[in-house]
Amino acid sequence: MGPLDTYLPYLLNRAGARIATAFSEEVRPLGATLQIWRVLAALREQDGRRMGDLSNTTSIEVSTLTRLVDNMEQKGLVARRRDAEDARAVLLHITSAGRRLAQRILPIAERYEAVALAGFNASEAETLKAALRRLYANMDGLKGS
Amino acid sequence: MGPLDTYLPYLLNRAGARIATAFSEEVRPLGATLQIWRVLAALREQDGRRMGDLSNTTSIEVSTLTRLVDNMEQKGLVARRRDAEDARAVLLHITSAGRRLAQRILPIAERYEAVALAGFNASEAETLKAALRRLYANMDGLKGS
DNA sequence: CGCATTTATTTGTAAATACAAATATAGGTT
DNA sequence: AACCTATATTTGTATTTACAAATAAATGCG
Numbered sequence: 001m002g003p004l005d006t007y008l009p010y011l012l013n014r015a016g017a018r019i020a021t022a023f024s025e026e027v028r029p030l031g032a033t034l035q036i037w038r039v040l041a042a043l044r045e046q047d048g049r050r051m052g053d054l055s056n057t058t059s060i061e062v063s064t065l066t067r068l069v070d071n072m073e074q075k076g077l078v079a080r081r082r083d084a085e086d087a088r089a090v091l092l093h094i095t096s097a098g099r100r101l102a103q104r105i106l107p108i109a110e111r112y113e114a115v116a117l118a119g120f121n122a123s124e125a126e127t128l129k130a131a132l133r134r135l136y137a138n139m140d141g142l143k144g145s
Numbered sequence: 146m147g148p149l150d151t152y153l154p155y156l157l158n159r160a161g162a163r164i165a166t167a168f169s170e171e172v173r174p175l176g177a178t179l180q181i182w183r184v185l186a187a188l189r190e191q192d193g194r195r196m197g198d199l200s201n202t203t204s205i206e207v208s209t210l211t212r213l214v215d216n217m218e219q220k221g222l223v224a225r226r227r228d229a230e231d232a233r234a235v236l237l238h239i240t241s242a243g244r245r246l247a248q249r250i251l252p253i254a255e256r257y258e259a260v261a262l263a264g265f266n267a268s269e270a271e272t273l274k275a276a277l278r279r280l281y282a283n284m285d286g287l288k289g290s
Numbered sequence: 291c292g293c294a295t296t297t298a299t300t301t302g303t304a305a306a307t308a309c310a311a312a313t314a315t316a317g318g319t320t
Numbered sequence: 321a322a323c324c325t326a327t328a329t330t331t332g333t334a335t336t337t338a339c340a341a342a343t344a345a346a347t348g349c350g
Contacts, residue, residue: 015280
């Protein structure tokens with residue numbers, strides 16, 4: 001293998017880690033964490049999701065998610081409800097406190113998008129996003145097996 | 146903010162997480178972890194690095210790295226040596242066992258690069274990598290503050 | 291219907307991780 | 321040299337995380 005900085009997984013991790021660390025630091029004063037934000041953002045997009053669904057969209061392992069949700073529930077950010085149509089499933093709902101917190105995080109999130117993509121024109125940004133979607137899809141097969 | 150899958154940090158995390166999970170699973174039978182691989186790969190590229198340097202290149206927090214290195218040292222994969230020119234610093238060296246393990250992981254790593262970039266031509270792949278380097282550099286200011 | 295299998299979530303538990311404080315050495319100033 | 325500040329690493333400690341096992345409900349099948 002050539003130099004590390006020609007290796008895609010390395011570049012991906014490095015960029016992701018840097019954003020994650022900086023973002024985490026910024027939302028901490030709001031009493032939030034990156035993972036809390038991920039759950040809130042997912043619920044903001046579509047409320048009443050199953051744990052498994054949330055696990056997929058947030059890339060948080062289900063057993064980890066369970067305890068994160070315990071915590072968020074205690075903080076009053078979300079509420080669990082049993083799915084009436086399938087009693088195995090839990091549907092997670094965002095509360096108004098959850099929405100308020102998400103609303104406060106939103107500008108930070110938007111700023112991060114802007115800073116990360118500084119110097120990219122619209123087409124370059126879209127090319128990058130498309131590539132990341134493609135890459136994700138490419139890994140689909142190896143996902144968990 | 147629009148849909149989640151137009152949000153760059155989301156796409157980045159999602160892609161990175163998927164690669165990381167699958168890769169971890171594959172190297173586990175070899176007695177390795179993703180983090181162990183990161184350290185070995187960094188040392189393979191340049192041996193005798195300081196902890197802080199390694200922390201930067203691997204995106205592993207220094208205090209976490211210390212304990213990871215303890216573990217790797219016990220396994221005989223690396224060796225710590227005090228820097229003769231600055232006794233505060235520790236220089237980490239890969240051992241031959243470490244090299245052998247890295248050698249066994251290498252084909253897996255190369256396969257992941259290939260799978261991730263399946264369907265990308267050389268120019269698309271290079272564009273993506275350049276974008277990730279740029280993005281990383283963009284975050285430089287906010288790094289830790 | 292009763293039982294086996296699959297799916298959804300949670301719990302047990304050990305390991306990994308991060309933040310803050312502690313330790314150790316260096317370098318500069320007087 | 322004594323002292324102050326800066327840098328490098330480690331340690332204390334609480335939280336987060338992941339894997340495996342447990343629980344619970346649904347589905348299919350004899």
